[in-house]
Amino acid sequence: MSTRTESGEAICKQCGRKKERCGACGRTRIVAARLESMALCDYCYRWDPAFFRDCLRCGRHERLLKDGRCHRCKAESTVAGLFPAELLETSPQARSLHAAFLASDAIVVLRAFERTRSVELLRSLLSSPDTITHAALDAAGTDQATRTVRSVLVEHGLLPPRDNNLARFEAWVSSTAAMINDPAEHAAFVRFTRWRHLRELRQRSAPIPSTITASRRRELRIVLELLDWARQHGRTLATLTQKDIDLWRAGGHRERHRVKPFLVWAHQNRLAVKLNITRQRSSGLFLTGPSASERYRLLKHVLSPAVQVLPATRLAASLILLYGVRPHQITNLRLQDVIQEGPTIRIKFGAEPLLLPDNIAELASALCQERRVTRMISSAEDTQWLLPGSRPDHPLSPTALTQRLRRLGVKPATARTGAMTSLAQELPPVILARLTGLSISNAIKWAEAVAASNARYAASLVSEQRLTHL
Secondary structure, three states: OOOEOOOOOEOOHHHHOOEEEOOOOOOEEEEEEEEOOEEEEHHHHHHOHHHOEEOOOOOOEEOOOOOOOOHHHHHHHHHHOOOOHHHHHHOHHHHHHHHHHHHOOHHHHHHHOOOHHHHHHHHHHHHOHHHOOHHHHHHHOOHHHHHHHHHHHHHOOOOOOOOHHHHHHHHHHHHHHOOOOOHHHHHHHHHHHHHHHHHHHHHOOOOOOHHHHHHHHHHHHHHHHHHHHHHHOOOOOOOOOHHHHHHHHHOOOHHHHHHHHHHHHHHHOOOOOOOOOOOOOOOOOOOOOOOHHHHHHHHHHHHOOOOOOOHHHHHHHHHHHHHOOOHHHHHOOEHHHEEEEOOEEEEOOOOOOEEOOHHHHHHHHHHHHOOEEEOOOOEEEOOOEOOEOOOOOOEOOHHHHHHHHHHHOOOHHHHHHHHHHHHHHHOOHHHHHHHHOOOHHHHHHHHHHHHHHHHHHHHHHHHHHHHHOO
C-alpha cells in the first residue's frame, strides 16, 4: 500500500495497492489487512473475528466502523436524526415507518442512507409534515428520482395510494394543453384527450404500465405536430383539406397515421371536414431470430445451476426462448395466472394456459412460494404479482426485466422472433393466439410470414438444384 515505487516514482493509489493470494479464501485480491503475516482480502478481513472489537456505545462485539460504533448503533443514531420528535408523537404512520427502519438489518439501513438524494428528500418531507403530498413529490423531480421515497411513504400510510403513471399522464395533458394558444384548438385537444385516452385509462385496472401512457403521449404529440403544421401553413383544424393531410403525411415520419382517431373524432364533432389518412404498408415481419439450436443452447445456459441468476430472471428467459412472450406479458403475470394441478403447472398468457415442462415448472413453483421482495429499508411480502417490484402493489417493470435478460445474454426481441417463428410453423393461428395471448390478426401475420419465408426458401432451393444440373 505505497504511493511510490522502489525507485521513488509516484504511482496512483490503485496501482499502489498490492494484490496477493488471500490466506483465508485463496483468491488473489487486493490486500486489506494482515493477520500474523497472512494476507487477507477485504471480504475475509471484514468477517474475521480477530478484527472484532467491543462497540464503544453498546458493547456489541463485532467489526466496528471508523468511529468505534457497531452497525446497529450507527443505524439507530442515523434514523433518529431523520424523524422529528413532534412527528413521532402525533403521527402513528410516522411511528410505523420509524419502527420499520429500526427493525431492519442495520447494514441495509446504512446502505439506504447512502442514497443521499432520496434520504434528503425524505428528510425534508418529514420535517414539514404538511408537505407530504403527491403534488410535492411531483414538483421535487422526475418519477425515477422520487419513486423510492413515494413508495416508502405510501407503504406506511403517510401518503394515500395512487396510480402514479395515470396521475403523471393527466398532469402532462394539462401542461401540454396550456401551451396551445388557439382557444378552439386547445378545447379540441382537451376534449379529444378526455374522450379517447383519459376515459379508457381510468377504466383500466391499476397499476397502468408506463409503456401504455408513453404510447398515449406519443399519439397526442403527433396530433400537436399536425396542428402546428396547419398553423404554419395558414390553416386551422376547421379549414384543413384532404390535400393538406396528404402533403403533411408525405413529408414526415411513418407514425403520422396515428392522427387518424383525432381526425375521425373532429369530423364527428363537426370541428373538421371528413379527412382520411393512409397508413404505409408494412414490409412484413422479419424472421431474423436465433435458430432452434441457438435457442436451445441459450436455454441450456439459462437453466444451468452454475449460472448465478435470480429465479425470476431464469423463468422469464425460459418463457421468451420457448414461447416468444414479451417482457411486459411476463411482468403482468399475477399469482392466479400460475395454475397448479397436482404435479403439473400451467401458466396463462391467453385464453388457454400453457403446460410448462418440468424444469420450468419448478422455477414457477419456487417463485410462487418465495414472496419476499426487497424494498428501500426492508423486505416485504407480495401476494399479488408473480414478479413483484420494489414499489408496493407494482410488478417488476418490463425495462428492469429486459436489462436483467440482456445481462444474462438473452435479447428479448430477437429471441421472441425465433420462438414465434418455430411456433407459427407448428401451430394453427387460432391455437397460437389462445396459448400466447396474441390477437388472431397478429397470429395470422406470423403464420403468413413463416409461409412466405418457407416459399422463398423452397423457390431458391429449386433454382439452386436447376443450376447444378446445367
